[in-house]
Amino acid sequence: MLSLVLVLATLGCWVLSGRALAPNDRITRKVRRIGATDLRRRLGLARRNDEVGRLATTLDEMLARLEATFAQQQAFTAAASHELRTPLTIVQGNLDVLLGRPRRPAEYRKALREMRGEVGRLSDLVEDLLTLARADSGTAQLARDLVALDTVAAAACSDVRPLAQHGGIALELISTPDLLVMGDGQRLRHMLLNLLDNAICYTPPGGMVCVSLEAPGMSAYLRVADTGIGIAPDDVTHIFDRFYRADAARGRASGGAGLGLAIVRWCVEAHGGTIGVESQVGHGTTFTVTLPLALAAEDDEDCPDPHAPAV
C-alpha cells in the first residue's frame, strides 16, 4: 500500500512539475529560435497573469528595444554609406576624365581643386563618424581642465571671421570674462565652431550672426543667434538627429552631412549641459548652450587631478 502511495505521489509530482516548467521550456525554445534577422517575432505569452507572463512581457519589451536599435543602426549605416559614396563618385569621375586623354594644365588644376574639396569632405565625414562611434561606446577622451569660455568664444569667432566676411555676414561677439567651466577646451571650441558654421551657412548675405556669453546664476549661457533662413517647426524636433537635414538646407550647395548638431549635443551633454533652439522661418535661429559653471570655491577642492583618467 505504502509503495503504491509513493508511486502515485512521484507520478503526481512529475506531472505537476512538468506542467509548471512547460511554459518555461516554451519560452526557452522560442527565444532560442529568434535570431538577429527576425527580431520582429515576439513570445506572445503576455496574457498569462503570473510570473511566466511577466517574464514573457519583459522579454518581448527587450526584443522591441533590440529591434528598434537594429533598425536605427541599419538606417545609420545606409545614410553613412550614401554620404561617403557621393564624394568618392566625384573624385572617381574627375580621375577618369583626367586619365582619358591629355589635358591642359588649367584643366588639371581645376579637377585637382575639386578633388581636394571632396577629399576634405570625406575626411571631415570620417572624423565625425569616428567621434560619434567613440561617443556611443563611451571611449571618447574628454579633458577635464578649467576652461575660460570667453577665450573659447573669441577663438571660435576669429576662426570663422573669414567665412563670415566671404558670405557678407556681420559677426558680433558679446562676451563676459572669467566664466570658467570644467571640461575640454578643444571640444568646446569645436562645438561652438559647428554652431557658427551653421549660422553662417544658413544666413543669406547682409545678415548677422551674434555670439553672446553671460552667466546670470550658476550656469553659463552661450548663445549663437542668426538672422538666417530659420527652421520649420516640423524640422526643429529632428535637427539633432544624425544625418538629418531640413529640406531648406538640402537645397543649398553648402552644409555638411547632417552630423554637426548630433556631435554638438553629445559634447554639451558630456559637459553636463543642455542645448535648446528657438527659430522662426525667414527670421532667424538662436541656439542656447547652458553649461554648469566651475565655481571658485570648488576650484580648490576639485582641482583636476592631471593623472586622473579622462572621461
Ligand SMILES: Nc1ncnc2c1ncn2[C@@H]1O[C@H](COP(=O)(O)OP(=O)(O)O)[C@@H](O)[C@H]1O
Ligand atoms: N542656424 C541654422 N539656421 C537654419 N537651419 C539650421 C541652422 N542650424 C542647423 N540648421 C538645420 O539643422 C540641420 C542639421 O544641422 P547639422 O547637424 O549641423 O547638419 P548640416 O549643417 O551638416 O546640414 C541643417 O541641415 C539645417 O537644416
Ligand SMILES: [Mg+2]
Ligand atoms: Mg552643420
